[in-house]
Amino acid sequence: MIISSFPKFRRALLAWSAAHGRDLPWRRTRDPYAILVSEIMLQQTQVATVLSYYREWLRRFPDVRTLAAASASDVLHAWQGLGYYARARNLHAAAKIIVEQHRGTFPTSAEEIRKLPGVGRYTANAVATFAFDHSLPIVEANTARLLARLLNLQLRIDSTAGQQHLWSLATGLLPRHNAGTHNSALMDLGALICTPGQPNCPACPVREFCTAVHPAKLPLKKPRTELKQLTEHHSYIRRNGSILLEQSTDRWRGMWIFPRLANPPAAAPLHQSHFPFTHHRVALRIFKTKAPRGMAANQKWTKVEEVEQIAMPSPHRRALRELLAASAAGSCRNTSSYVNFNTR
Numbered sequence: 001m002i003i004s005s006f007p008k009f010r011r012a013l014l015a016w017s018a019a020h021g022r023d024l025p026w027r028r029t030r031d032p033y034a035i036l037v038s039e040i041m042l043q044q045t046q047v048a049t050v051l052s053y054y055r056e057w058l059r060r061f062p063d064v065r066t067l068a069a070a071s072a073s074d075v076l077h078a079w080q081g082l083g084y085y086a087r088a089r090n091l092h093a094a095a096k097i098i099v100e101q102h103r104g105t106f107p108t109s110a111e112e113i114r115k116l117p118g119v120g121r122y123t124a125n126a127v128a129t130f131a132f133d134h135s136l137p138i139v140e141a142n143t144a145r146l147l148a149r150l151l152n153l154q155l156r157i158d159s160t161a162g163q164q165h166l167w168s169l170a171t172g173l174l175p176r177h178n179a180g181t182h183n184s185a186l187m188d189l190g191a192l193i194c195t196p197g198q199p200n201c202p203a204c205p206v207r208e209f210c211t212a213v214h215p216a217k218l219p220l221k222k223p224r225t226e227l228k229q230l231t232e233h234h235s236y237i238r239r240n241g242s243i244l245l246e247q248s249t250d251r252w253r254g255m256w257i258f259p260r261l262a263n264p265p266a267a268a269p270l271h272q273s274h275f276p277f278t279h280h281r282v283a284l285r286i287f288k289t290k291a292p293r294g295m296a297a298n299q300k301w302t303k304v305e306e307v308e309q310i311a312m313p314s315p316h317r318r319a320l321r322e323l324l325a326a327s328a329a330g331s332c333r334n335t336s337s338y339v340n341f342n343t344r
């Protein structure tokens with residue numbers, strides 16, 4: 001693309017966006033806190049999934065002070081099912097920093113926003129451009145794919161050199177005013193027309209500027225690492241209408257899971273399922289075992305009717321629901337399933 005074509009590109013993009021752009025709830029607000037929530041949720045999750053979580057989150061934590069004052073378990077419970085729980089912990093920590101160090105006023109510059117935990121260049125610029133209309137570029141998955149194709153970029157987009165090309169084009173394309181509208185339009189074009197796999201080039205409003213030769217083969221990326229198999233064993237222990245659970249201290253820090261079992265019994269598991277976790281495919285196996293004589297400090301009995309109120313990662317929540325349903329039906333049958341969503 002040549003620089004002199006940028007104004008024409010912007011006009012074509014905006015005209016398309018006015019007619020076809022997505023109407024998303026976080027586009028109807030200038031509240032930087034709400035925009036940050038949406039951006040953090042969208043980091044590893046599809047828009048369709050985020051919509052209901054975003055609304056529920058803002059109902060529970062409508063502003064930065066409410067979130068800062070919430071307990072860690074309430075925050076994790078609200079995030080339950082979205083996966084990648086470090087995002088919830090970072091958002092909680094960011095709210096506390098804004099209250100304690102900025103007197104509850106959201107910072108307005110991208111540099112200050114970027115100092116918040118879990119906030120990188122893209123997220124800081126997105127909040128600054130969408131909330132404060134700062135003229136800053138953004139590069140995320142949809143725009144990276146679109147820009148790489150416009151440039152016919154033969155570098156991997158996850159390489160330093162590839163990233164430099166993308167940010168440089170995104171910066172060059174920026175208008176002086178209404179950068180938020182422009183950036184939203186770029187994201188929508190990537191999400192709706194310049195899609196992964198086969199893009200819809202005949203419907204593309206900027207195809208005259210596009211230099212991609214084989215767009216379906218772009219963008220180039222580092223090959224995916226192969227999934228490793230992992231098996232995890234846990235106990236299902238019930239007593240007097242309660243279930244023994246354990247608060248995780250590592251992967252799902254702060255959330256409640258079935259107690260870990262170092263050595264699985266010889267008997268068949270009550271429940272088996274699989275779930276993806278970063279570069280692993282984890283086999284979750286849950287065995288019926290006897291109540292221990294003493295409990296570990298991070299274990300507690302929870303009444304069956306109260307388990308929905310505590311934060312559990314999705315694979316364990318799903319297993320628990322299946323086991324309780326089987327128990328309520330008076331069945332000892334084993335349960336098994338495959339949980340296909342992010343769980344970090």
Ligand code: SF4
Nearest residue numbers: 194201204207210215
């Ligand atoms: S012409 Fe095709 S490859 Fe190029 S930007 Fe448009 S949709 Fe993407």
